[in-house]
Amino acid sequence: MLRKRLGSFVLALSLVAIMAACGKDNHIGPSPSLNLSKTTVQPGESITATVINGSAPYQWTVTGATANCGNEPSCTFMPTASGEAKVNTNGVQLSASFTVLTGTQVTLRFTNGVTGSPVVGASVQVIGGPFVITNGSGEAAVTVYASSFDFDVSLAGYLTFQEKFTGGSEFKLFPVGGAAGYDEQFVKEFIYGDNSRNIRNTGPHSFEKPQANSISVNLDSGLQAVPEAVANASTAVAYLTSDLQNQLQYQVGVGAIPANLTLVPNLRYLGYTTCNLSGNWIVGANIQLNNNGARSLGTMIEELAHAAGTEHHLGPGVMGTGSYHLSIAEINCWLMVLRHRDPGFRFPDCSPRRQCQ
Numbered sequence: 637m638l639r640k641r642l643g644s645f646v647l648a649l650s651l652v653a654i655m656a657a658c659g660k661d662n663h664i665g666p667s668p669s670l671n672l673s674k675t676t677v678q679p680g681e682s683i684t685a686t687v688i689n690g691s692a693p694y695q696w697t698v699t700g701a702t703a704n705c706g707n708e709p710s711c712t713f714m715p716t717a718s719g720e721a722k723v724n725t726n727g728v729q730l731s732a733s734f735t736v737l738t739g740t741q742v743t744l745r746f747t748n749g750v751t752g753s754p755v756v757g758a759s760v761q762v763i764g765g766p767f768v769i770t771n772g773s774g775e776a777a778v779t780v781y782a783s784s785f786d787f788d789v790s791l792a793g794y795l796t797f798q799e800k801f802t803g804g805s806e807f808k809l810f811p812v813g814g815a816a817g818y819d820e821q822f823v824k825e826f827i828y829g830d831n832s833r834n835i836r837n838t839g840p841h842s843f844e845k846p847q848a849n850s851i852s853v854n855l856d857s858g859l860q861a862v863p864e865a866v867a868n869a870s871t872a873v874a875y876l877t878s879d880l881q882n883q884l885q886y887q888v889g890v891g892a893i894p895a896n897l898t899l900v901p902n903l904r905y906l907g908y909t910t911c912n913l914s915g916n917w918i919v920g921a922n923i924q925l926n927n928n929g930a931r932s933l934g935t936m937i938e939e940l941a942h943a944a945g946t947e948h949h950l951g952p953g954v955m956g957t958g959s960y961h962l963s964i965a966e967i968n969c970w971l972m973v974l975r976h977r978d979p980g981f982r983f984p985d986c987s988p989r990r991q992c993q
Contacts, residue, residue: 665689670723670730677715678737678764678781685732686710690725697722700736739779742801746774746789749808749972750816758791758809786990795820795985798992808976810985818951818965820984825949826966827973828983837947842988844945845979847917849884851943852891858899865930869897871960872936879962883974884944895921895943899930906935909942916979916988918945934958946970 668690674683683701687694687709696705700719705711711721715736722731746755754774761767763786768776778787780801789797795810812820824830824840831837853873859865873886885891906929912920921943929935934954941954946966949956953963962970973981980988 668725668728668730670721670732672721672732672734674734675732676735676737678739679716680714682712682714683721683734684710684712685721685723687723687725687730690723690728690730693724693726695724700734737781739781741777742780743775743777743805744787744801745806746770746776746797746809747806748794748811749976750811750968755791755794755809758789758794760787760789762787795823797985798990799987800989802989808972810972810977816965816968817963818969822949822951822965823969824983826946826955826969829947830983833950835948835950840983842916843973843977843979843981844911844913844916844918845973845977846884846893846944847914847919848892849974850891851884851886851893851895851921851940853886853888853940854894854896855888856896856898858901859897859925859930862899862930865897865899865925865936868931868933868936871933872940875937875961876940879967880970880974881967883971886940893918893920895923895940897923897925897939899927900924901927903929905929906932907939909939911943911945918943933960 666689669688671686671688672683674681677683690709692707694707694709696703696711698711698713698719698721700717701713701715703711703713715734718735720731720733722729744760746758747753748755754772756770756772756774758770759767760770760776760778762778762780765779768778770776784800784802786800789809793811793813795812797807797809799807812818812823825835825837827843829837829839829841831839853869855865855869869888873888876886903924903926906926908924910922911918923939923943925935925939937954937960946955951963951965953959953966954961955966956963978988982992986992
């Protein structure tokens, strides 16, 4: 009987142990880890270190920075040197390293796109960095942390220039007002086609530029039969080429970019031009002239100027109030973009390599 009771007692204890074991949660959760918001920073940038799946108490130490983090699962600090964030979370030690970049100094030079003179006193900023003022030579030494970087340049008397640096050292700024002979609104209309002042433009668009520096002026048989049209074409190409200082050369029947002129006797307008584009490059143009437009030297010159991408404005000149010769404003502004701006620039002076606000 004693042995039987003892055996029952042992069996009961075994059952209790089994039940206890079955009722116990032996699940082990994910291990704690330490996450850094950034592992590489420039001087002046902060880092937030966060414990994932940890528990209090938290004891932080950070090398390379002064940090007062307290008993919290996250810690934000601004490192002055490369180092390591360490935390003890309820007895578990975690660490993560970070690097503070060493910058390289690059000297950028800025000159007036019309006169070539140094631009003194301009504010230059590599995006995310401090402002640097150009010196008497138009130079600004900036600290950068990559081989390619975005920068802005601003100064009264110039359009705000926004570019992505990929090489080179000298950049041309777009002057407005004063000696340039034109203002910002003029550029907006003449180069970028703005029509907000109810002028006959196509509407705001990116800068469109001839793909080559020579335009072939080709008259159809209808225009060739009009002596005035033949004479006007010859005179127009001479005037435009001279005014543009051979930077863009117009020639009758010779040139890389075809400008094809057609007589449309009953056309509603004296002249109408459409440009053929490859991206923002002008690769050709089609010009229609009615009977009166074919006999008008002013119309011929205006439409050929359209064929190279310019539009109307409200000032004096071929594309303004009317003239046989480009005005000083038209010449300076047009040569500025022909020489120093890529197709695809956006108003006021934003490079196609940039995402500008």
